[in-house]
Amino acid sequence: MKDGTIEVHYLTRVEGHGNIHVEIEGGRLQSYRWEIPEAPRFFEAMVRGQSYMDVAHITSRICGICSIGHTLCALQAVENALGVRPSEQTLLLRKLLLHGETVQSHILHAGYLAAPDFLGAPSVVPLVGTHREVVLTVIRLHRLANEWSDLIGGRTTHPINAVVSGWTSLPTEEQLADLRRRLEAAMPEAWALVDVFKTFSIPDFTRDTEYIALRHPEEYAFYEGDIVSTDGGAVAPADYRQRIVEFIVPYSTAKRARSDHRSGYAVGALARFNNNYDLLTPGAKKAAETLGLRPICCNPFMNTVAQVVEVVHALEDGRQLIDRLLERGLRVEDRAVPVRAGTGVGAVEVPRGLLIHEYTLDEAGKVTAANLIIPTGQNHQNIEDDMGMLVPQIIERPQEEVRLMLEMLVRAYDPCISCSTHLLQVTMR
Amino acid sequence: MKPRVAIFDFGCCEGCQLQIVNLEEDILGLLGLVDVVTWREAMSEQSDEFDIAIVEGSITREDEVPRLQWIRDHAKILIALGACAHIGGINCIKNRFDLEEVRRYVYGAHAEAFDTAPTRPVGAVVKVDAAVPGCPINRQEFVEIVKALLLGKKPSLPTYAVCVECKRKNNVCLFDKGMVCLGPVTRAGCGAICPSFGNSCEGCRGVVPDPNLNSHGEVLAQYGLSVEDILRFFNLYGGCQDEVGCFRSALEARGGK
Numbered sequence: 001m002k003d004g005t006i007e008v009h010y011l012t013r014v015e016g017h018g019n020i021h022v023e024i025e026g027g028r029l030q031s032y033r034w035e036i037p038e039a040p041r042f043f044e045a046m047v048r049g050q051s052y053m054d055v056a057h058i059t060s061r062i063c064g065i066c067s068i069g070h071t072l073c074a075l076q077a078v079e080n081a082l083g084v085r086p087s088e089q090t091l092l093l094r095k096l097l098l099h100g101e102t103v104q105s106h107i108l109h110a111g112y113l114a115a116p117d118f119l120g121a122p123s124v125v126p127l128v129g130t131h132r133e134v135v136l137t138v139i140r141l142h143r144l145a146n147e148w149s150d151l152i153g154g155r156t157t158h159p160i161n162a163v164v165s166g167w168t169s170l171p172t173e174e175q176l177a178d179l180r181r182r183l184e185a186a187m188p189e190a191w192a193l194v195d196v197f198k199t200f201s202i203p204d205f206t207r208d209t210e211y212i213a214l215r216h217p218e219e220y221a222f223y224e225g226d227i228v229s230t231d232g233g234a235v236a237p238a239d240y241r242q243r244i245v246e247f248i249v250p251y252s253t254a255k256r257a258r259s260d261h262r263s264g265y266a267v268g269a270l271a272r273f274n275n276n277y278d279l280l281t282p283g284a285k286k287a288a289e290t291l292g293l294r295p296i297c298c299n300p301f302m303n304t305v306a307q308v309v310e311v312v313h314a315l316e317d318g319r320q321l322i323d324r325l326l327e328r329g330l331r332v333e334d335r336a337v338p339v340r341a342g343t344g345v346g347a348v349e350v351p352r353g354l355l356i357h358e359y360t361l362d363e364a365g366k367v368t369a370a371n372l373i374i375p376t377g378q379n380h381q382n383i384e385d386d387m388g389m390l391v392p393q394i395i396e397r398p399q400e401e402v403r404l405m406l407e408m409l410v411r412a413y414d415p416c417i418s419c420s421t422h423l424l425q426v427t428m429r
Numbered sequence: 430m431k432p433r434v435a436i437f438d439f440g441c442c443e444g445c446q447l448q449i450v451n452l453e454e455d456i457l458g459l460l461g462l463v464d465v466v467t468w469r470e471a472m473s474e475q476s477d478e479f480d481i482a483i484v485e486g487s488i489t490r491e492d493e494v495p496r497l498q499w500i501r502d503h504a505k506i507l508i509a510l511g512a513c514a515h516i517g518g519i520n521c522i523k524n525r526f527d528l529e530e531v532r533r534y535v536y537g538a539h540a541e542a543f544d545t546a547p548t549r550p551v552g553a554v555v556k557v558d559a560a561v562p563g564c565p566i567n568r569q570e571f572v573e574i575v576k577a578l579l580l581g582k583k584p585s586l587p588t589y590a591v592c593v594e595c596k597r598k599n600n601v602c603l604f605d606k607g608m609v610c611l612g613p614v615t616r617a618g619c620g621a622i623c624p625s626f627g628n629s630c631e632g633c634r635g636v637v638p639d640p641n642l643n644s645h646g647e648v649l650a651q652y653g654l655s656v657e658d659i660l661r662f663f664n665l666y667g668g669c670q671d672e673v674g675c676f677r678s679a680l681e682a683r684g685g686k
Contacts, residue, residue: 039440040535040536040545041489045535046526048526054665057665061442065447067444108450112471124471125472128460154626157451168628169626169627169628248536248539250539255536
């Protein structure tokens, strides 16, 4: 295209509202913006004055898709403020619950929202007729992930029983053994998904990018770890401000973040994969090999592929977590905590990347200050930087194609805009 | 022609739309009965022509009012989906603060660029034909309500309290465990899901019609609880309900501390 504006007002098949705005004049890219017009919801302000016991249930409502991650991150931050470390049983169950959410969310994105782009459909609905087996595989995996979250957390969305220092209810050992059998039985389904993705032609685009994720010495980090980067260095979550700088642009209600030494950086499945490849389960490594994904990969479109790899990982690691729980035996534990004043940081890898919650509590355990750093907020700047490099490379193509590529780019980040507030509109002028 | 359905959202977490996706295979059955013509979260197609509008989220900015009015004008039937649309939901917490201060706290020097208004449920702005309560909604209840509407019936919600469902399940009463619970005054229909997983009912489905304030006051007095203990939960999802103010005065008058 030579002249024109691409305006995608409210990008579809993403969580929340966002706009893409690109102006091209005389065959040159003039301006590009990734705008978030979603109504701001002010959670950081709303939690002030609330009891430490209610913070997780409130911040869970930031996002329907990552509600489990927000819940666990809030609990971790509150526990750090109170100076308590939950039991081994609690940690194992939290990790198992978080895997349930990772699979729920990745299948929703890779299967329901992104796959239609690769199969040339505007949504998953027509695929029911043309690719019925693919759709049924996606539905079965999604259902399993939901029932997995139901079992551990009481509900697929907004978990009920995960509370400060423990649980208000536990699954039975029989239920866990049954879930283990189902995770094992789902492996062929996961491989079917890998095989479908193997046939997709992923756009070939790379841009030198910094990837930030948690890293844990013994496991592919989801629930806990230090903040690391493909540029090197590691900091404890409590020191996140040394690495991450929040800032605001007037056309976006979502706060953005940049790294301490670069413009944007990326978080999410690809960031985790790039920083923690060595700690994936053997099956997940094999899936990565099958899909042609190798660290360090700087193609943002491969984020969806990394999600598929993580689905295999979560199914395999989920079984190991259940084995450890069953070996120990489940027991009702005391979850009383000493209430005191303090500040605590929680850092959890939610499906879309690194999530940070920080709360300050007074002597009565009421919140006096809060800061939340959301994965999609961290990706916004990087998305815009990618747009700036991608458009000149494809500028010769017809406007419709440029628009579709931009939509696919943003969708690949699996943006969750309710979280960061909401996302997507492409304006081409 | 099958009824055309459009799904819209305002300030919310979109978790209730997600429950529609979570119907999994069942959604295929529902798709046989209606044509979904607009659903930004799930599909690229969009249409201005629809019969049933499903609206999630609460109204938190003035510029959302004309958009909601437009939806109302185009829809024969408007369904409020979830606690945010039904009773205001979690966004109501904001209303207890000075909104200028709230904007400055989150956006600092850029506060002026970010408009906000007191939170209102959808029904406070336009006429609502049916509501699906809950945070999040109960998937089966959603299906039942849609089915009733498709059959031309007015869907009915339970008019009794969560307590009734909880007792039917033989759960140990949370008050006896030293906890606070809104089960006695919250509208049933969730199967008492939270107490069944050992945690308090936080009132996300809204206050039951004609709540029994006398007996609730007695429960508070019996367990040595304060009005603040109860309002802690009322104010989580239900802060926009008129009943909350009535509760405070009624409970204070009847034995609450």
